[in-house]
Structure formats: C-alpha cells, structure tokens
Amino acid sequence: MKPEKNPEQKPPTPTCAGTQPESADSTPTPTANAKATALLRTLSQAEARLALSPADIASLTPLAEPWLATGLTLATIRATLTAGLPTAIHSPKALIADRLQRKLPDRTPDPTPNHHQRLTECARCRDPLPRTSTSPNCAACTPPPSDPPDHQSQRPDFGPLHDRVNALRTLLSAGVPPVGLPL
Template sequence: MRIHLTARTRHFTVLGNEVVRDKRLSFTARGVLAYLLSLPDGAREDVRTLADNNPGTGRRGIAKAVDELIALGYYVRRTVRCELTGRVRTETHVYDVPQTDPPPTRPAPPPPPPPGTGDPRDGRPGESPEGVKNRGKEPSLPAGSRWLVRLTAAEPRLALGAADAAALAPLVEPWLARGVPEPEARGLLTAGLPPVVHSARALLANRLTRKLPAQRTPAPAPLRECARCRDPLPRRARQPLCVACDGTAPAHPEPASAQEAVTAHVARLRALLRGGATTASPVLMT
C-alpha cells in the first residue's frame, strides 16, 4: 500500500498518529473525534446534529462513540457558572490528547456547623458582614454593562467577564442615550460574527463604536382637529373648535344680485387702471 499526502496551506487539521491509531477507540469514535477537531472553536454540535449531518451511523451509534471519547478523556463536559448573571451552563471541550485530570465540577456546599455553634446564615469563615449582606446578589455593574451582557448572553463567542463588561460601559452610554431598541442593538452587535472570536471585548468595542445608529429626530406632534368639523387647527390654537364652527370667522357680505357684483367689480378694475387703487381684487370668474 502506497500512501500519498498533499501539502496543504489552509483548511487542514493536524492529528497525532497516537490519536487516529488509538485501539481503545472504535473506527466510529475516531471518525467522530477527527470531525469534531476539524470544526472551528465555538461550533455547536451534539449527538443529534452529528447524526443528522453525517448519515449512515445513526444517533445510537454516534452516542456510543461519544461515550467512548468521554471515557478516555477526549470529550469533556464541564459545568460553569457565569460570574455576571449567576446562571449555570454546560460547556463541551474536545481535545486531541486524552485528559487524565477529572473535569472540574461545581463546588460542594459547605458542611453545616456543629450543633450549638449558632445560625449558619450568620456568616462563613473569613466572610465580612458586607459579604453576608450581599450574599446571593449579582455583582454591582453599571447599567450599560448589564445591558451589554443581556444582549450578548445568547452568543457564547461573545461571553464577557466582569472586568471586560465594566470597561465597555462608556461605549454603551451613547446607545442608551439615543434609545436604540434592544432587538435592533442585538442584531447590530451579534450578527455576522466570524467563525472564531479571539477577543470578545475588542470585537464589541469595535462594533459599539462603528455601528452606533445616527441620532433620531423625534416625529412632529400631530395637528389638532376641530371637535366638530375635524378640520386641522393651528398649532397655537387654544379652543377645541375652529373659527368657522365657533362663530368668530369674519362675515363677508354677499352682493344683492349678480348684476351688482359685476358692476362693483368693473368699478374696482377701472379705479385700478386709473391708479386710484393700491391693491387688486381677485378676478371674477363666471
């Protein structure tokens, strides 16, 4: 058997021979491990998606292969608690070298004090009274930091620590001042992320500065309407009725007849032509 290898400069995965030849793993488990190690950091894969994207083995076979990887330390699940929100989530880690150390677990609760030593809620060894008062509360962060953490909580690639969130708080203030809705802000900050985010703090600082929406001008207030005829009212009007409905409109005397109107109009035109009038009256249309 002759082996032919191609020199690659991109899109390749390096695996040690001791991994692909590990006889403790089945061929299926080795294939699953190689596939997982070829994915970018932050990819979301589980037994269901592995079986759906790689037909031929089925979920039961994939689950059995994952169990083999877990038993040898290639596939490790860890439970972590977010220091900002206090929520507990499970993270999956895939290694190209078996991990012999057991994965860290959630610390066990402290044992109860011996009888007669007082109420265990009074305090813990080395804990100050202020710590007892604030026990169970989330760390105090600026409003901008809490807003940012809330928007990016659903994206693991943008997970922030307390120090990073506090450092980004000044960049969040313009967003809050301009009243950007949270759905719009979430789309601007989390959409189109690269496959690998090396620094969530640097990426968010760039997007908070570059994608800040323009200042929105408030919409003008709608015009008031007459309570009777629904005609628009002037903006400075104080009465609920227009001048036509409340009877304050000036009355224009109507001519007694059409002949008198024509005669009066002709007289005004003659006066205008002779220079006796300073303003022109509207032309009478018949």
C-alpha cells in the first residue's frame, strides 16, 4: 500500500551536499535583499575598480545584508568598504567578500539618550542641583558671602604727617612756592 500524499505538503527542496535547507526565519526580506543588491551595485560608482558582475552581486548579497541590520546608512557602509583600497585590485569580488566579512561592525547602540542620569542633590535640603553646579549646596542653602574686611580700619594712623601733607597741598594750590617751608 502506497502512503497517501497530502496535496498541501510541499516536497523538500533539494540542497547541495553538506548544506542545510534554509528555514523560513533565515530567508532575507525582499527589501533587505534589494537594498543589499543596490549597495553592491553602487560600489562601482564610488570606485571604478570595484566593478561587479550581476553574478558577483548575487553571490555577495547575503554577505551585505548583515551590514544593513547595523543601522548604518548606505553612504557610511559604502565609504567603509571603499576606504583604503590597495593600488592593484585583481579580483573585486574577492576583495569585497573579504571586507564584508572582516569589517562588519557591531550593531550600533540605540541612539535614544539616557534620561535617567543621576542628578546631584543639595547636601543640606536634598533639592536637585543644576547639572553645571560645582557647589554641594543649592542657592537657598548656601550662606551669603561675608562682608569684605573694612580696609579703612586697618590702615596705620599717619595723624601728624597727614595733616602736614594736607597743609602743603593747600599752600601749593594757593600758589605759594614750596621754597623755605618747613617739612
């Protein structure tokens, strides 16, 4: 007796020896595949020595897809792949395949800022301080600056000398010549 075939059951797809058939989760999305293909096509526009055939592009597309998942722009990826090229390129496909594997960056971190940064608090009342504050206390808890010292009271007393200089100034301003005046 032959086993019945389920019309909805698809036969397994043939694969090359030693490879696993791709699961539904590992198949790339059409947009990622198209973007990776477009990226590889534009490499020859950025650098003429990196001209790739359609077959080369098809074989390199799976290597380019992880680059798109990093969140980098196409221009940044293109610049990374074309930076520092050797003077002689014998196989553009091999060079690009090597760079796609070797230079793949880690995923970029989420660009959202951390709004939960620790704020500094006043040492006395625990009110938040401005981020630029260097004082441990807020303005309300900071004591007012003490008055500057009274420099007038710290001057030495020049009593008689001061009186004599003032007298000379008065005479000079009146036009009396300083000759013969007692000092």
